[in-house]
Amino acid sequence: MTTRDIVLIALFAALTAVMAVFPPVTLPLLPVPITAQSLGIMLAGGILGAKRGALSIILLLVLVAIGLPLLSGGRGGLSVFFGPTAGFLAGWVAAAFTIGWMTEKFWDGLSFVSATLICVAGGIVVMYALGIPGISLMADVPLSKAFMGSVTFIPGDIVKALIAAAVMVTVKKSYPIIGQAA
Amino acid sequence: MLSDLYIPGASALHRMRPAWKLALLFLYCTALFVVSHSLMLGLGLLLIALGYGIAGLRPRHAFDAVRPALYVLVIIFAAQLWLEDLAMAAFVTLRLIALLMAAALVTYTTKASEFTDGILALLSRAPKWLPKDKIALAISLVWRFIPMIRDQFEEVREAQRARGIERSLLALVAPLVVRVLKSADEIAEAIEARSLD
Numbered sequence: 001m002t003t004r005d006i007v008l009i010a011l012f013a014a015l016t017a018v019m020a021v022f023p024p025v026t027l028p029l030l031p032v033p034i035t036a037q038s039l040g041i042m043l044a045g046g047i048l049g050a051k052r053g054a055l056s057i058i059l060l061l062v063l064v065a066i067g068l069p070l071l072s073g074g075r076g077g078l079s080v081f082f083g084p085t086a087g088f089l090a091g092w093v094a095a096a097f098t099i100g101w102m103t104e105k106f107w108d109g110l111s112f113v114s115a116t117l118i119c120v121a122g123g124i125v126v127m128y129a130l131g132i133p134g135i136s137l138m139a140d141v142p143l144s145k146a147f148m149g150s151v152t153f154i155p156g157d158i159v160k161a162l163i164a165a166a167v168m169v170t171v172k173k174s175y176p177i178i179g180q181a182a
Numbered sequence: 183m184l185s186d187l188y189i190p191g192a193s194a195l196h197r198m199r200p201a202w203k204l205a206l207l208f209l210y211c212t213a214l215f216v217v218s219h220s221l222m223l224g225l226g227l228l229l230i231a232l233g234y235g236i237a238g239l240r241p242r243h244a245f246d247a248v249r250p251a252l253y254v255l256v257i258i259f260a261a262q263l264w265l266e267d268l269a270m271a272a273f274v275t276l277r278l279i280a281l282l283m284a285a286a287l288v289t290y291t292t293k294a295s296e297f298t299d300g301i302l303a304l305l306s307r308a309p310k311w312l313p314k315d316k317i318a319l320a321i322s323l324v325w326r327f328i329p330m331i332r333d334q335f336e337e338v339r340e341a342q343r344a345r346g347i348e349r350s351l352l353a354l355v356a357p358l359v360v361r362v363l364k365s366a367d368e369i370a371e372a373i374e375a376r377s378l379d
Binding site for chain 2: 002003004009011013014017021023036059060065067069073074075076078079081083084085135139141142145160163166167174175177
């Protein structure tokens with residue numbers, strides 16, 4: 001790991017933290033506003049790759065754990081790791097890693113479509129695969145019910161996957177990080 | 183500037199070492215889940231109330247700890263009520279509230295800098311294969327980067343507002359990411375010039 005890698009990891013941890021204060025977007029027919037923070041997770045993996053992406057999200061979570069209110073809505077501190085949605089925080093790290101790993105695999109032919117599919121696979125499938133059992137465990141509800149409760153967030157996540165994919169393709173053209181000789 | 187959720191005080195809980203508080207928190211949570219009984223939960227809630235009393239915190243602080251999860255808690259309560267009964271719904275929801283308040287109690291009584299010092303102290307005794315200097319560097323860099331990226335974000339937002347597209351997430355994120363990546367090279371060079379690697 002070079003100094004530049006450390007700087008990139010820290011920058012994306014900070015970027016994801018700043019995204020918590022982005023103005024939330026509301027879509028018609030959706031009860032929950034879309035916050036930009038999980039966009040930061042997708043970008044950390046999709047721009048930095050698996051290892052650096054996952055480390056930057058871990059770094060963000062360390063700072064949240066020691067008491068900084070860096071999550072959307074000004075949440076922070078240890079209680080977010082003991083709440084019903086704690087599984088999603090583990091899902092963040094796994095999502096950043098998966099997205100990074102797949103982006104590295106498909107880097108040469110990366111297009112808007114393949115980047116979107118990667119973000120959906122990592123940022124939605126992997127994220128919910130950890131988040132939903134988390135809710136089920138903490139709240140003592142069956143998996144199917146935990147899934148029903150989370151479904152309302154999926155349309156927003158698809159919008160974010162599209163935005164993340166557009167940014168990934170732009171960055172690949174103008175300022176690639178993954179394809180470089182490390 | 184970057185501020186933590188610490189609430190100043192001089193109580194026994196404020197003075198306790200962070201590592202002890204974390205150990206107690208894990209013990210508390212494990213106990214509530216292993217001994218899944220309403221008597222245990224009652225005892226747990228009593229202990230939390232006592233903890234907030236000792237730390238000199240107000241009921242408002244306890245409520246602040248629960249408020250961000252309120253939406254999820256209501257859904258969980260409704261789901262339990264539908265699947266089981268009122269007693270089960272109350273038990274599960276109160277147990278989550280107890281966990282949230284216990285964790286927040288540690289956060290309220292511990293400065294972020296105390297935790298950082300604790301992490302650095304642990305790192306100094308960590309095995310050799312762990313890149314401890316790099317971990318310490320990464321943690322201190324994020325402290326510095328958050329206000330910097332916040333400023334950059336405001337600049338991007340101003341520029342996009344002038345173009346009338348400040349509501350577009352893509353128009354905010356893409357330029358911000360490119361700016362952040364560009365600053366990475368300069369910062370890395372600056373750190374290496376001071377031979378900190």
